[in-house]
Amino acid sequence: MELHQLRYFVAAAEAGSITRAADRCRVSQPTLSQQLQRLEASLGHSLFDRLGRGVALTPAGAALLPRARRILAEADDAREHLAGEVERGVGTLRLGAIPTIAPYVLPSVIARLRRRFPSAGVEVREDLTEALVERLASGELDAAIVSTPIDHHGVRLRVLGSEPMLVVAPAASDVGEEGGLTLADLRERPRVALHEMHCLGQQISGFCSAKNLGASVACSTAQLATLLEFVRLGLGVSIVPEMAAVADRSRERRYTRFKRGGPRREIALATPAGRTPPATLEAVALFASDRLREMQAAASARFGG
Structure with missing residues (x-):
């Protein structure tokens, strides 16, 4: 069953004539007759009684007609509105x-x-x-x-885009007091680490290992919020994304940039x-x-x- 076959079927049912239906659909009469026969074959039912100069719906044809009209109306609606709905983002973005x-x-x-x-x-x-x-x-x-x-x-x-990492320390700490940090400034300080279940934790851990930073990991946590609280309590310093530093409004922590050679993501x-x-x-x-x-x-x- 194809849409153009249903259109020919509805046209013939409404016109009561294969000839007039062919004129309405702008196809030849043999073409329309052939497509109607294929539709009947696919459904396994005769849809029209051929009556001299015209046609009349069989019971199967009468049952199909409202369904065919609904199908064609849905197809026309999809054709008319689909592009607009796509442009408007209709649907769910995951x-x-x-x-x-x-x-x-x-x-x-x-x-x-x-x-x-x-x-x-x-x-x-x-x-x-x-x-x-x-x-x-x-x-x-x-x-x-x-x-x-x-x-x-x-x-x-x-x-x-990309962003640098900043060093975060308790506000009372002397880390970053003079503005800007070198790698040597952090080398002997205990570190609060983000767990390596996070790709960020893996990146920072790799950087610290390569630069011999953080002589000891004082504690490790899976949440940035917890990490920041541990820093506030003075358990150690840490390295965090710039966006986390921007979001932090606490006066009990201080953020400092690396002078050079700091990690980025x-x-x-x-x-x-x-x-x-x-x-x-x-x-x-x-x-x-x-x-x-x-x-x-x-x-x-x-x-x-």
Whole structure:
């Protein structure tokens, strides 16, 4: 059963004539008759009684007619409105982010996205990089905001920006009192570490090992918020993303930039390879990039650099 066959069927039923239906559909009479016969064959029922110069619906034809009209109306509606709905972002965007980015970037992105695409729904998943990558590759997510590197054949990356890491210490500490830190300033200080279940934790741990920083790890935690509290309590210093420093309004912690040689992380929008992106995705990339620039400007104003 094909749409053009249903159109020919409805035209013949309404015209009561194969000839008049062919004229209405702008096809030859043999073509229309042939397509009606194929429709009857596919359904296993005769749809018309041929009555001299005209045709009349059989019981099967009468049962099919309202269904055919509904099908054609739905097809016409889809043809008329589909492009507009795609442009308006109708549907649900499934967006992920890693925990060390999500609280600082996603609220701004989603707020702007809802204003730009009021018809769009958003489902958010905050998870570790490995889990997000697997969900992207399997098509369970449309996109995720992550940090590089990621090497997976089922995922493609679009770099949105990068940010430096800052050293955080208790406000009463002498760390960073003169502005700017060298690697030597941290070499003998205890460190509060982010667990290596996070890609950020792995990156910072690798940097510290390579630079021989943090003679001892005083404690390790899976949450940035907990890490910051341990720093406030004086358990050690730590290295955190610039965006976390911008978001922290506590006067009991001090943030200082490395004078040179400090770690950075690259932030990217990951999407499933080979999949057509939803219309909302370009806006997500734009809004996320804007948010990163906003935080960088705020960091420059507060911490210099």
